[in-house]
Structure formats: C-alpha cells, structure tokens
Amino acid sequence: MPPFKDEHILIIAPGSQTTLAQLGLPESFTPAQCRVSTHMFPAEKKGEWEPLKVRERKVTKRRSDVAPQPADGDTTMADANGQINMLDDGVDEEETYFEEDPTTEEGAVYPIRQGRVVDWSCLFALMTHIYNTLSPPFHTPILIITQPAWTAQDHETLTQFFFEKFKTPAFCLMDSALAVCYAYAAATATVVDVGYEKCDVTAVNDFLINDVGRGTALADCGGESMTQRLLTLLSSKGFTRDMCEQLKKSGICEILPPGTVMPGEAEVEDSNVNPAAAASTGANAAGLKGRGSIGGPEGGNNDPAGDEREGEDNEGVLDVATIVASGKTSEFLARKEREKAEKAEKAAAKKAAQEAAAAPKQAKLPNAKRVTASFHYTERRPLEELNQNGKRPRENGNQGAEGEAKRAKTPEIRDNADGTAAQPIQAPSATTNGQSHGAETTALIRRDVEVGVERFQAATGGLLDQTADAIYRCILSVPEVGKRGELWDNLIIVGNGSSVRGFKDALVAKLNSKYLISPSSATIFTSELPSTFTTPVATGANTPQPQSHLANPHHGAGVNPLLLAATTASNPGLAPPGQHQHLQAQLQMQQYQQQNQQPLHQHSGHGQTPTSIKLTKMPEYFPEWKDAGTEEAAFLGAQVAAKVVFVVDQGLSKGFMSRTEYNDLGPQGIHEFCM
Numbered sequence: 001m002p003p004f005k006d007e008h009i010l011i012i013a014p015g016s017q018t019t020l021a022q023l024g025l026p027e028s029f030t031p032a033q034c035r036v037s038t039h040m041f042p043a044e045k046k047g048e049w050e051p052l053k054v055r056e057r058k059v060t061k062r063r064s065d066v067a068p069q070p071a072d073g074d075t076t077m078a079d080a081n082g083q084i085n086m087l088d089d090g091v092d093e094e095e096t097y098f099e100e101d102p103t104t105e106e107g108a109v110y111p112i113r114q115g116r117v118v119d120w121s122c123l124f125a126l127m128t129h130i131y132n133t134l135s136p137p138f139h140t141p142i143l144i145i146t147q148p149a150w151t152a153q154d155h156e157t158l159t160q161f162f163f164e165k166f167k168t169p170a171f172c173l174m175d176s177a178l179a180v181c182y183a184y185a186a187a188t189a190t191v192v193d194v195g196y197e198k199c200d201v202t203a204v205n206d207f208l209i210n211d212v213g214r215g216t217a218l219a220d221c222g223g224e225s226m227t228q229r230l231l232t233l234l235s236s237k238g239f240t241r242d243m244c245e246q247l248k249k250s251g252i253c254e255i256l257p258p259g260t261v262m263p264g265e266a267e268v269e270d271s272n273v274n275p276a277a278a279a280s281t282g283a284n285a286a287g288l289k290g291r292g293s294i295g296g297p298e299g300g301n302n303d304p305a306g307d308e309r310e311g312e313d314n315e316g317v318l319d320v321a322t323i324v325a326s327g328k329t330s331e332f333l334a335r336k337e338r339e340k341a342e343k344a345e346k347a348a349a350k351k352a353a354q355e356a357a358a359a360p361k362q363a364k365l366p367n368a369k370r371v372t373a374s375f376h377y378t379e380r381r382p383l384e385e386l387n388q389n390g391k392r393p394r395e396n397g398n399q400g401a402e403g404e405a406k407r408a409k410t411p412e413i414r415d416n417a418d419g420t421a422a423q424p425i426q427a428p429s430a431t432t433n434g435q436s437h438g439a440e441t442t443a444l445i446r447r448d449v450e451v452g453v454e455r456f457q458a459a460t461g462g463l464l465d466q467t468a469d470a471i472y473r474c475i476l477s478v479p480e481v482g483k484r485g486e487l488w489d490n491l492i493i494v495g496n497g498s499s500v501r502g503f504k505d506a507l508v509a510k511l512n513s514k515y516l517i518s519p520s521s522a523t524i525f526t527s528e529l530p531s532t533f534t535t536p537v538a539t540g541a542n543t544p545q546p547q548s549h550l551a552n553p554h555h556g557a558g559v560n561p562l563l564l565a566a567t568t569a570s571n572p573g574l575a576p577p578g579q580h581q582h583l584q585a586q587l588q589m590q591q592y593q594q595q596n597q598q599p600l601h602q603h604s605g606h607g608q609t610p611t612s613i614k615l616t617k618m619p620e621y622f623p624e625w626k627d628a629g630t631e632e633a634a635f636l637g638a639q640v641a642a643k644v645v646f647v648v649d650q651g652l653s654k655g656f657m658s659r660t661e662y663n664d665l666g667p668q669g670i671h672e673f674c675m
Contacts (some may be wrong), residue, residue, distance in 0.1 A: 002478075003161070003378045003647070003650055004139070004141050004646045004650070005647075006024060006025040006026075006643070006647060007023075007024040007025070008024065008136065008137055008139060008140045009023075009140070009141055009143070009642050009643075009646055009647075010022075010023050010131075010134065010136050010140050010141070010142045010143070011026050011142075011143045011145075011635070011638050011639065011642055012127065012130060012142070012143075012144050012145070013032070013144075013145040013176075013634060013635050013638060014112060014123070014127075014144070014145070015038055015112065015146075015195070015196075016037060016038060016110070016112045016113065016114070016115065016125075016196040016197060016198075017033075017037070017038055017110075017496075018035055018036070018037060018038060018496075019036045019037075019038045019126065019130065020032035020034070020035060020397060020632065020635050021033075021034040021035075021036065021134060021142075022034060022635075023134040023136050024640075025639055025643055025647075028623070028624060029622045029624070029625070029636055029639045030622070030624055030625075030629040030642070030660045031624065031625065031632065031635065031636075032632070032635050034130070034133070034134060036051075036129070036130055036133075036470070037105075037108075038110060038111065038126065039105065039108035039110045039111075039126075040106055040108070040109055040111070040122045040125050040126055041053050041054070041108055041109070041121075042107065042109065047121065048125075049121070049122060049125035049126075049129075049376050051126075051129050052100040052101065052102055053101040053104050053105075053106060053107065053108075054098050054099065054101075054653050055099050055100075055101050056096060056097075056098055057096070057097045057098075057099055058094045058095070058096050058636055059094070059095050059096075060093070060094050060095075061093055061094075061095055077592070077613065088100050091421045101398065101451060103380065103442065109122050110122075111123035111126060112147075113197065114149070114197045114198040114217050114219065115147040115148065115149040115195065115197075115198050115200065115216070115217040116149045116150070116217060117150065117154055120157065124161055124165075127161070127162075128165070132323065133168060138167070139169055139172035139331055139623050140166075140168060140169070141168065141169060141171070141172070141642075141646045141656065142162055142166070142168045142170070142171050142172070143163075143171075143172045143173075143174060143638055143641070143642045143645075143646075143656075144158060144171075144172070144174070145174055145175075145176050145179055145634055145635070145638050146158075146173050146174065146175055146176065147176060147217075148175065148176065148177060148193075148200045148202060148214065148216040148217070148365055148572075149198075149200070149216045149217040149251075152268055152671060153602070154668040155173055155427075155670055155674065156668060156670060157404075157667070158173065159171060159173070159657070159662070159667045159670040160667040163659065163662050163667075166610060167659075168659070169658065169659050170646065170651070170656045170657065170658050171656060171657050171670075172641075172642075172646075172655060172656035172673065172675065173643060173659070173670060173673075173674045173675070174638060174641055174674075174675040175192040175202075175209060175674075175675065176193060176200070176208065176634045177193065177200065177202035178204060178209060178354070178637070178641075178675060179633075179634040179635075179636075179637030179638045179641060180193070180492055180494055180633050180634050180637055181204050181207060181492075181637065182636075182637030182640045182641050183618060183633040183634065183636040183637035184492055184616055184618050184619070184633065184637075185208050185619055185673070186490050186492070187203060187204075187205075187207050187342055187562075188206060188486050188487060188490060189204050189472060189487065189490035189491070189492050189616060190202070190203050190204075190474065190475060190481055190487045190488070190490065190491050190492065191203075191204060191492045191494065191497075192467065192471060192491070192492065192493045192494070192495075192497040192507075193494075193495045193634075194221065194222060194223065194231060194467075194493065194494070194495035194497035194503070195222045195223070195495050195496070195497050196222050196223055196224055196496070196497065196542075197219070197222045197223075197224045197225075198217040198218055198219060198222050198279055199215070199218040199221035199222055199223060199467055199470070199495075199497070200214075200215060200216055200217065200218070200563055201214065201215035201467070201470045201471050201474045202474070203474050203475055203477070203478050203487055204216075205478060205480065205483055205487075210474075210477065210478050212477050213473055213474050213476070213477020213478075214474060214477075214478075215470035215471075215473070215474050218466065218467070218468070218470055220461075220463065221463055221467050221470075222495075223248070223467055223496060223497030223500070224366075225461065225463055226248055226456075226458040226459055226463065226497075226500060227241065227244050227245050227248055227618055229246060229457065229458050229459070229460065229463075230244040230247060230253075230454065230455075230457075231244045232249075232456055233453070233454040234264075234491070234561075243377055243449065246375070246376075246377055246378065247375055247377075247449075247451060247455060248458060248500060249499075249500075250375035250376070250387070251367070251375070251501060251557075252367055252373040252374070252375050252455050252458075253375075253455045253458060253500060253501060254367055254368060254501045254502045254507075255456070255458060255459045255500055255501065255502040255503045255506040256368060256456050256502060256506065256661075257463075257502075257505060257506050257509035257510075258464070258509055258513055259513075260368070262453045262456060263368070263370055263371045263453060264371045264452075264453055265367050268541075272431060273396075279356050285324075295458070298655040306318050315418050344474055365507070366503055368456075371452065371453065372450055372451065372452050373451060373455065374448045374449060374450045374451070374576070375395055375448070375449060375451065376446055376447070376448060376449075377446070377447055377448070377449045378444050378445070378446045378652065379446075379447070380443070380444055380445075380446045381442065381443060381444075382443075382446050383442060383443050384443055386499060389487060423477070423671060458500065459500075459503065459506065464506060464510045464512075466508065467507060467510075468510045468511050468515075471491075471511065472511075472514075472515055475487045475488060475610075483611075484610070485611070487612065488610035488612065488613050489612055489613070489614045490614070490616045490632075491508070491511075491613060491615050491616060492616050493507065493615065494630055494631055494632075494634065495631055496631045496632070498631060499629065499631050504615065508613060508615060511613050512613055513608055515610060515613075515615055516609075516611070516612070517609050517610070517611055518611070551645065577583065617628050618633060621638070639665075641655075641675060645675070653672050654672065655673065655675060656673055657669060657670055657672075657673040661673075
C-alpha cells in the first residue's frame with residue numbers, strides 16, 4: 001500500500017448538535033475547518049434527505065400567446081386582429097419555485113440523541129453530505145471519533161458503510177475520551193465530556209480505557225439541562241427558551257462554587273442590626289450610618305443638607321414690619337424666590353454629581369457581585385413587522401401627526417440599556433441556483449435584556465452532584481488502586497456544555513467538598529505505630545493483607561492485635577506475658593506477604609478517597625488552539641492520532657483497518673483495529 005499524505009487524511013467527529021470535519025492535516029494543527037449542524041431534512045421523495053429546509057413557493061403570472069411574425073416582416077390586418085384577440089384571452093398560470101431556507105430548523109431530524117445513534121439513514125445522509133462537500137481524493141484514509149455510548153454493532157455498521165460507500169483504503173475508529181488524552185499528552189487521566197444532553201465520564205489508564213464503571217450518556221447532565229433550569233426560573237418574567245440559551249452562552253451567566261453567597265443576600269445580612277446594640281448605642285435599624293441623640297462629637301449634626309433645611313426654617317423669622325415700611329415687599333419676595341431656586345439647583349447638581357461618581361464604581365464590580373446585569377439578545381423577526389428603525393410599522397396608513405405618533409406597542413422590542421434603539425441586522429436572503437426569488441423575509445433584532453441573580457443558578461438542579469458522583473464511582477472502579485491518586489490529579493473537563501463560565505471551577509469545588517480529605521489525615525497515628533510496621537498511605541499500596549487465622553496466634557476476645565502492637569512497640573514491658581514475640585512474628589509475616597502479593601482489589605479508606613484533586617492543563621504546542629478553548633480538544637487529539645497512525649506508523653501496529661483486511665475479515669474485524 002502506498003504511504004498516505006497529510007493533505008489526504010479525512011477526520012470526522014459527529015456530535016449531537018455539531019459535526020466537525022477536516023480534510024488534510026496542516027503543519028500546525030488547527031481547530032476544525034468545517035462545522036456542520038448534525039441534522040438533515042426529509043426530502044420530497046421518501047428515504048432521501050436534504051441538508052437545508054426546502055420551501056415551495058408558487059407565483060401567479062399572466063401569460064399571453066403572441067402570434068409568430070411572418071418571415072418577410074409584413075403584417076396583414078388579419079394577423080393584427082388575431083394578436084389582439086390573443087392578448088385579450090390571456091390566462092393566469094402558477095409557477096413553482098423551490099427555495100432553501102438556511103435559517104430555520106423546522107422539521108429537522110437529529111440522528112444522534114444523548115450520544116446514541118437513533119436514525120442511521122439520516123446519519124448516513126449527513127456523512128455523505130460532508131464527504132461530498134469536502135470532495136476528498138480517492139486515496140483518502142478516514143478517521144471517525146466515536147461516542148462512548150456507541151456499541152460494538154454501531155462500530156461495525158459504520159465500518160461497513162464507509163468501506164462500501166466511499167471505497168476508502170483505510171478506516172479507523174477512535175474513542176473520544178482517548179482522543180482527549182492524546183490532545184493533553186496524558187497517558188492516565190479522568191475525562192469528563194459535558195455535551196448537549198448528556199455527560200460521559202471515562203477513566204483512561206496508560207492509554208487504555210477502563211470500561212468497568214464507565215459513566216456513559218448520563219442524562220440531565222449536559223448543557224440543555226442548564227438551559228431548561230434557566231427557563232424554569234425565568235419563564236415567569238417572559239423569557240423563552242431561545243433567550244435562556246443566549247443567556248447561558250453570554251458572559252453574565254456564571255456557575256458559582258457551592259456555598260457562595262449571592263450578591264443580594266450579603267447586603268441584606270449586613271443591614272440587620274442587633275436590637276440590643278441599637279438600644280444601648282442609640283443606632284437605628286438602618287445600620288451604623290444612623291446615629292442616635294447621645295451627646296459627644298458624633299452626636300452633632302454634620303449633615304450639610306440638614307444645615308440647608310435649618311436655614312429654610314430660619315427664613316420664617318423675618319422683620320415683617322420693616323419690610324412693609326420700606327415699600328419694597330415685592331422685590332424682597334422675588335429675591336427670596338431666586339435664592340430658593342438657586343439652592344434647589346445646587347442641591348440637584350450635587351446629587352447628580354454624587355450619582356455620576358457612584359456609577360463607575362458600580363460598573364467596576366465583578367459579575368459575581370452584581371445583583372442585576374444585561375446581555376445582548378438577538379431575535380429573528382419578519383420584515384413585515386419591522387420598519388427602518390427596528391420598530392413595528394404603524395397600524396393605520398394615516399401619514400399625519402396622529403398616525404406618526406400612534407404605533408403598535410411591542411414589549412418584546414425595547415430600547416437598549418444605554419438608551420439607543422434596538423437596531424435590525426439584515427438577514428441573508430434565500431436563493432436558488434444563485435438567483436434570488438422574492439424579497440428578504442426576516443431580520444435580526446438585537447436588544448439588551450436585564451437578568452437578576454437567576455443567572456447564577458443554571459446548575460442548581462443537581463447537575464453538579466450527579467456529575468461528581470459519576471466521577472467518584474468511575475475512579476473507584478479502577479482495579480489498580482495505586483493509579484487512583486493519579487486519576488484524581490489528572491482531571492480533564494471538555495465538551496461545549498462545560499463552556500459556561502465557572503462550570504469547571506464549580507465542579508472541582510463540589511468534588512473537594514464531597515470527597516476530598518486532608519493530607520494530614522493519611523498520617524494519623526503514624527508516630528504511634530512501630531517503626532517496622534508499614535503505614536497505609538493514600539495510594540493503598542501498603543494496605544494490610546487479610547491473614548489466615550491458622551498462622552496468627554489466638555488473642556482474647558475484643559483485643560485488636562494492630563492496636564496492641566502500636567501501644568507496646570515503644571514499651572515492650574506493657575505487653576502481656578508471651579505476647580510480644582508473637583506480635584513481632586505477625587508483623588514480619590504481614591510484610592512478607594505484602595511484598596509477594598499483588599494489591600489488586602484490596603481497598604483502604606485513603607485509597608478510596610482522594611487527598612488532592614487537580615485539573616490538567618492542555619499543552620500549548622499549537623497556538624491556534626489558545627483562542628479556540630479546550631472544549632473541542634478531542635478533535636486536536638484525533639489530528640495527532642491520525643498523524644501517528646496513517647503517516648508515521650503506516651499500519652505496522654494495526655492502528656487502522658485496510659481495504660484488504662476488510663475484504664478478509666468483514667465489518668467484525670474492526671474490533672481488532674479500534675484505538
């Protein structure tokens with residue numbers, strides 16, 4: 001078989017919502033160049049599929065038949081009369097146009113649900129659409145990233161389809177969790193993949209997947225669960241699912257660590273004053289800012305506004321007789337009114353300056369300290385409901401002043417928070433074969449929407465607890481106890497569902513609060529044990545082995561031999577007569593058996609509970625992935641694996657299945673070549 005080239009390798013990563021694909025491996029690995037929505041639309045013919053929604057539009061046209069002109073160009077009177085009759089007898093005809101609508105998902109069929117294939121015909125049509133779009137050459141190897149929930153029969157079905165449909169020379173299936181480990185360059189790690197409607201938890205040990213205890217397709221643990229939680233909290237305020245989805249993807253939606261106080265709750269707690277302290281110090285219920293009438297420097301009135309009010313009260317004490325006798329009463333009253341107006345203007349200007357000074361301080365607060373915040377919501381609306389300013393058109397056709405002022409009220413389209421009007425964003429028009437049929441029908445409207453503390457409660461429906469329990473059970477099911485500590489220290493969280501701000505930190509905080517123990521507790525009573533006794537450590541490697549009762553001396557009822565050895569090691573005189581030698585022999589026999597027996601399937605308290613939990617950082621080998629994030633790290637790992645398997649190794653280690661091997665073994669042979 002001739003060697004494969006980098007520019008001929010095809011990688012496809014199917015997902016529940018988005019499918020990633022790329023033809024060719026660049027010199028420096030980059031994010032996927034082709035992103036396709038994982039859905040298809042039923043075509044007019046049963047069993048066929050279309051990548052976009054096709055709409056049928058009928059246009060009525062009036063057709064008139066015109067008589068052909070004579071060859072010599074002369075027209076007789078009879079011909080002219082006949083043409084006039086034909087124009088009068090014109091008929092209406094309907095012409096049908098088919099338009100592709102790239103903006104709608106109406107009637108779409110999703111072949112993958114919760115990580116499982118539910119419609120093979122639709123999935124095959126999607127794979128064919130991607131293959132035809134990229135148009136690879138004939139000698140193209142294909143690598144498919146599989147989901148943990150796919151069964152062995154699913155692998156065989158995919159293998160048969162790609163070999164029979166596209167005649168590929170080489171085919172490889174790679175588990176998504178293993179691809180993530182390739183991207184992170186971690187041989188042993190715990191991979192948590194948070195998807196759209198599910199979550200997968202996988203323990204990888206030396207690039208081998210531990211299938212026992214693996215958490216596959218955990219329901220209600222994906223990004224859709226967070227959207228539904230926000231919808232439950234905000235539906236009473238008029239929020240729709242689309243608004244909650246955009247709120248989840250915005251920067252103001254944040255998952256706070258467990259136990260974090262909400263912004264509004266801290267202020268309420270600070271405002272509460274001890275009644276006994278208020279009675280003894282004279283403080284009022286408003287807090288320390290309000291002072292009592294106790295004498296002293298703090299009891300005086302230092303409020304300038306109070307001085308102004310006091311001055312206003314003193315204005316009432318005037319020498320009325322002198323003012324009347326002077327004959328300038330009107331001038332005096334006018335001057336007093338001007339002074340009052342000036343004082344009111346100064347007070348208003350001072351208040352406005354204080355508010356303006358406090359506004360920047362409020363804006364500088366972090367998102368977790370704000371009670372309310374706003375995000376940009378983009379909505380698609382029909383053009384007939386909108387005018388040039390993004391508002392609804394006038395209901396009546398009157399062009400006068402009354403018609404100009406009277407408009408239909410639309411509470412959905414409000415002005416932005418800065419006072420500017422919501423602006424429409426032009427939507428692309430539907431075309432057929434490069435020609436537009438009809439005017440544009442929709443436009444995008446962007447406006448600001450204010451949200452309260454509900455934006456911090458997207459994961460309060462038990463999502464973090466369920467995910468943390470799945471991680472604990474997955475690591476606990478690894479038979480090699482010595483590897484569990486490394487699995488806890490190499491925790492990898494990927495998937496677009498984990499892109500919500502603060503999700504990874506909140507999940508690690510939940511794991512720490514539920515399962516983490518202090519490292520000092522692993523050495524408890526160490527100083528009290530004899531120096532020849534091996535202490536159980538967090539890895540479980542020195543766990544005491546179960547002993548045979550025939551080899552151990554008999555002790556009295558209720559006597560713990562380990563406790564007796566710990567208390568009598570430093571002072572042998574405290575041991576019962578004849579017991580010290582037996583205890584030493586027992587400890588030596590335990591040490592001998594620990595050296596000659598495997599510690600598999602033997603658990604200790606610290607082996608089951610971690611002493612540290614850490615997130616693994618992806619290496620920065622490829623600068624193109626710094627801005628893309630780590631949510632789609634499985635595709636980077638697939639690129640690394642494809643380079644090794646197809647180009648470097650070239651099938652020597654059976655990393656892929658060739659066309660010849662498929663002809664000999666059939667689809668069932670893919671299990672011998674899967675990564």
